[in-house]
Amino acid sequence: MAETFSSRNYMRDLRLPFCPGCGLYALSDTFLRAVYELGYKDLSNFIFTSGIGCTSWIPSPYFKADSVHTLHGRSIPPATSIKLLKPNFHVVVFGGDGDIVGIGLSHFIHAARRNTDILVIMGNNMVYGMTGGQVAPTTPYKAPTTTTPYGSFEHPLDAAKLAVAAGAAYVARWTTVHINELKESIKKAIQLQGFRFIEVVTQCPTAFGRRVGFKDVGEMLKWFKENSITVKQAEGMREEDSEGKIVVGEFIEMRRPTLVENVYALLKEVQKSG
Amino acid sequence: MAKKIEIIIGGSGGQGVVLAGQILGRALAYEGKNVLQTQSYGAEARGSLARSEVIISDDKIGFPAVRKCDILVAMNHEALNAYLNQLKDDGILIIDETNVRETPKTKVKVYKIPITETCRKMFGEATYANMMMLGALTKITKLVSSKTMEKAIREVVPTKTLNANLKAFEKGQELI
Amino acid sequence: MPIRNEKRCHKVSSKTFFWQGNEACVEAAIVAGCRFFAGYPISPANEISEYMAVRLPKVGGIFMQMEDEIASIGAVMGASWCGVKAMTATSGPGFSLMQETIGWGFMTETPCVVVDVQRVGPGTGQATKAAQGDVMQARWGTHGDYSAIVLSPNSVQEMFELTIRAFNLAEKYRTPVMVLTDEIIAHLREQVAIPPLEKIEIINRRKPNAEDKIFFGLENVAPMPSVGEGFNVAVTASTHDEYGVRFTADPKVHRRMLEAINNKIKKNVNEIAEVETHNVDNCKVGIVSFGCTSRAVYEAVEAAEAKRIKTGHVRLKTIWPFPEKQIRLLAESAERIIVPEMNLGQLYYEVKRVACSSEVVPLNRIGGGEMITPEEILAEILKGE
Numbered sequence: 001m002a003e004t005f006s007s008r009n010y011m012r013d014l015r016l017p018f019c020p021g022c023g024l025y026a027l028s029d030t031f032l033r034a035v036y037e038l039g040y041k042d043l044s045n046f047i048f049t050s051g052i053g054c055t056s057w058i059p060s061p062y063f064k065a066d067s068v069h070t071l072h073g074r075s076i077p078p079a080t081s082i083k084l085l086k087p088n089f090h091v092v093v094f095g096g097d098g099d100i101v102g103i104g105l106s107h108f109i110h111a112a113r114r115n116t117d118i119l120v121i122m123g124n125n126m127v128y129g130m131t132g133g134q135v136a137p138t139t140p141y142k143a144p145t146t147t148t149p150y151g152s153f154e155h156p157l158d159a160a161k162l163a164v165a166a167g168a169a170y171v172a173r174w175t176t177v178h179i180n181e182l183k184e185s186i187k188k189a190i191q192l193q194g195f196r197f198i199e200v201v202t203q204c205p206t207a208f209g210r211r212v213g214f215k216d217v218g219e220m221l222k223w224f225k226e227n228s229i230t231v232k233q234a235e236g237m238r239e240e241d242s243e244g245k246i247v248v249g250e251f252i253e254m255r256r257p258t259l260v261e262n263v264y265a266l267l268k269e270v271q272k273s274g
Numbered sequence: 275m276a277k278k279i280e281i282i283i284g285g286s287g288g289q290g291v292v293l294a295g296q297i298l299g300r301a302l303a304y305e306g307k308n309v310l311q312t313q314s315y316g317a318e319a320r321g322s323l324a325r326s327e328v329i330i331s332d333d334k335i336g337f338p339a340v341r342k343c344d345i346l347v348a349m350n351h352e353a354l355n356a357y358l359n360q361l362k363d364d365g366i367l368i369i370d371e372t373n374v375r376e377t378p379k380t381k382v383k384v385y386k387i388p389i390t391e392t393c394r395k396m397f398g399e400a401t402y403a404n405m406m407m408l409g410a411l412t413k414i415t416k417l418v419s420s421k422t423m424e425k426a427i428r429e430v431v432p433t434k435t436l437n438a439n440l441k442a443f444e445k446g447q448e449l450i
Numbered sequence: 451m452p453i454r455n456e457k458r459c460h461k462v463s464s465k466t467f468f469w470q471g472n473e474a475c476v477e478a479a480i481v482a483g484c485r486f487f488a489g490y491p492i493s494p495a496n497e498i499s500e501y502m503a504v505r506l507p508k509v510g511g512i513f514m515q516m517e518d519e520i521a522s523i524g525a526v527m528g529a530s531w532c533g534v535k536a537m538t539a540t541s542g543p544g545f546s547l548m549q550e551t552i553g554w555g556f557m558t559e560t561p562c563v564v565v566d567v568q569r570v571g572p573g574t575g576q577a578t579k580a581a582q583g584d585v586m587q588a589r590w591g592t593h594g595d596y597s598a599i600v601l602s603p604n605s606v607q608e609m610f611e612l613t614i615r616a617f618n619l620a621e622k623y624r625t626p627v628m629v630l631t632d633e634i635i636a637h638l639r640e641q642v643a644i645p646p647l648e649k650i651e652i653i654n655r656r657k658p659n660a661e662d663k664i665f666f667g668l669e670n671v672a673p674m675p676s677v678g679e680g681f682n683v684a685v686t687a688s689t690h691d692e693y694g695v696r697f698t699a700d701p702k703v704h705r706r707m708l709e710a711i712n713n714k715i716k717k718n719v720n721e722i723a724e725v726e727t728h729n730v731d732n733c734k735v736g737i738v739s740f741g742c743t744s745r746a747v748y749e750a751v752e753a754a755e756a757k758r759i760k761t762g763h764v765r766l767k768t769i770w771p772f773p774e775k776q777i778r779l780l781a782e783s784a785e786r787i788i789v790p791e792m793n794l795g796q797l798y799y800e801v802k803r804v805a806c807s808s809e810v811v812p813l814n815r816i817g818g819g820e821m822i823t824p825e826e827i828l829a830e831i832l833k834g835e
Contacts, residue, residue, distance in 0.1 A: 012684075044680060047677045060684055060685075060686055060696070061684035061695045061696055066677035066681070068527075068677065068685045069684070069686035069687070070524065070551075071550055071687065074520060074551065074554075076524075077488075078524050078525060078527055078528025078531070080514070080516075080528065081524075081528035081532070082528045082531065084514070085528075086532055086678045089677075089678050106521075107517065107524075109517075110516075110521070267510065271510065299468055303466055303467070303468040303640075304468070307641075308641070309468070309641055310639070312638045312639070335640075336745050336746065336748035336752075337748075337821070338635075338745050
């Protein structure tokens with residue numbers, strides 16, 4: 001790797017469409033940097049699927065790669081069949097919090113349960129950003145959004161904990177101020193088998209930050225930094241003390257038979273028995 | 275009109291009337307007949323009425339359900355009561371005598387065969403009554419050769435019980 | 451793991467089988483080259499999943515039972531983009547759940563086959579009883595403007611033939627194709643004659659050459675790359691240009707694309723729309739039918755002709771695109787056209803639209819899976835006398 005990293009080497013000749021200050025620039029760049037550091041000169045070993053939402057736009061059509069841009073919440077089922085039929089490729093799903101754990105939650109749980117060999121990267125901006133800032137399953141308690149003008153009266157979902165409970169092989173959460181940790185986590189996850197999930201808490205200055213009272217992106221990133229605690233720290237804390245904190249780090253790394261391994265073992269067995 | 279023979283096999287769920295219909299249909303198909311088989315169950319799978327229909331025709335079969343049958347096989351009293359009015363006046367009625375309290379007064383040709391009783395004596399259980407009935411039906415109607423029937427039985431029933439099923443089928447033919 | 455149910459597996463060869471409709475559908479799919487199936491349990495389509503689960507691994511294919519119908523059709527679309535022929539099967543409620551993704555398939559020009567074993571609806575209805583109420587759902591079930599191909603078998607033999615045809619049309623025109631059957635045809639058993647396999651026409655999608663860049667939106671059907679072949683294909687159901695790149699700002703791009711995906715069907719109606727006809731150009735009374743109901747029509751027509759009433763019959767093997775030409779022909783000679791169907795009148799309106807010179811009469815039956823009988827159809831024929 002003599003030449004230096006440039007995300008443009010992995011992208012079509014198009015500009016990412018995100019708002020100024022959006023955390024998804026960093027997520028896209030960090031993913032490609034991880035790919036670069038693993039030694040991939042292009043994305044020909046990868047197949048991407050995504051749903052509908054800002055995060056889903058990262059691969060489609062911006063990555064110079066095969067990308068299947070599916071419907072809202074439906075990126076995981078096609079990723080499942082693609083991985084089964086193209087087992088030698090890294091199948092990576094990009095989606096937002098609404099896409100992955102809102103409308104598409106059932107697919108997420110079942111993919112973790114099956115230990116489907118895909119990497120799901122979820123940009124969690126705690127809101128439905130593309131549609132203008134409606135309350136999401138990840139919106140913090142009491143936070144105002146366009147559909148909870150008096151503050152959200154619902155409790156947010158902890159997607160990382162859910163993935164662990166459902167049987168994921170690898171789960172991590174970082175924020176856009178933990179770029180280096182995120183990059184290392186992506187590198188590790190790409191190389192692991194089974195269902196891998198990385199949640200990236202990311203700022204949406206347009207549809208969330210502004211509305212909940214952050215003056216600018218810097219203030220929001222500062223909040224991410226000061227409000228984050230590690231998985232270890234959270235373990236030692238009482239629940240009420242860790243409420244509202246962003247727990248970052250690796251939640252689990254576990255090896256058990258994966259969907260691809262199980263399906264191909266069955267195929268072999270059935271064909272042997274004639 | 276082309277020649278068409280319509281059969282209803284009725285009994286209780288669990289008596290194997292659906293499987294019997296499938297085997298009969300399969301054998302007829304192997305002998306090159308146009309054949310159609312359907313089935314229906316009552317509300318519950320076990321114990322309530324079950325019915326299997328087989329239609330045989332020289333021509334392409336149109337309407338895929340039996341309204342008037344040429345042959346009625348009643349494996350129990352309830353089936354006999356329920357379906358007798360669908361039997362044509364010149365039809366054939368085959369009754370499992372063991373499970374029918376009284377034979378109705380009718381103009382049709384009636385065969386009363388103690389199928390379940392014979393089956394219990396031979397095997398200690400009534401499980402193979404459907405195959406024994408098929409044996410009797412094959413002998414009475416000559417719609418299909420017993421050899422083709424045996425082939426169909428071999429293909430459909432589980433390997434474990436194949437011998438018993440074939441024996442029951444043979445015994446059914448002897449009862450006539 | 452020991453494999454049970456081996457009795458259910460028989461290699462397809464060129465001979466006669468005694469199959470259930472759902473079983474014939476599975477064997478046909480395998481002959482057509484289907485190697486991926488994803489489904490979710492629903493009556494009366496379950497046998498298709500069950501047979502597939504046994505059969506597919508034997509031919510090196512993959513069967514998945516997914517978490518719901520939405521996931522099932524999604525997995526089918528993903529498989530198709532891997533270059534693998536794929537199918538799902540369901541019934542009314544599941545078909546409704548799949549509609550958004552079927553629309554995705556139209557927009558991304560993804561070949562696949564969806565079998566809908568119709569049951570009584572709407573809602574849960576009568577889960578195990580036959581109906582023909584999905585005629586319009588199959589045509590207009592998803593939002594937007596598209597042209598659907600919908601085939602309708604009326605025997606187990608045709609379940610075999612039309613399932614293969616569904617795959618062929620899907621591959622040729624790069625589009626989802628629906629097999630609209632019903633509980634009656636799906637569950638009855640009939641003999642099926644299989645021709646020598648080498649005589650069965652199998653169509654495979656056109657693949658791109660290495661230098662090709664245009665994969666979408668061509669009226670003469672663009673070549674279809676698979677993922678993982680180095681084409682860097684961008685697949686999206688957002689409005690996109692010929693290269694697959696999302697392009698939602700320009701109405702012209704959208705119009706151009708929709709024209710292409712509609713015209714590829716519309717301009718080939720004569721090839722796609724198959725009908726079986728009887729006496730269309732020389733009849734007093736006409737009948738237009740499809741699916742299980744057409745079986746009663748055969749007997750009614752025979753009975754009417756025995757009474758010297760000239761009766762014509764157009765039986766739709768393809769419901770959509772609607773075979774207007776043959777209906778017009780029927781309307782030229784028939785004074786009255788009867789449309790029997792197990793719903794409250796769906797195909798009826800389409801026939802009425804096309805056969806405007808004739809009196810078009812609906813003959814409907816809903817509930818309990820009860821079929822319209824030959825006698826009822828005959829009575830309707832005789833009403834004109």
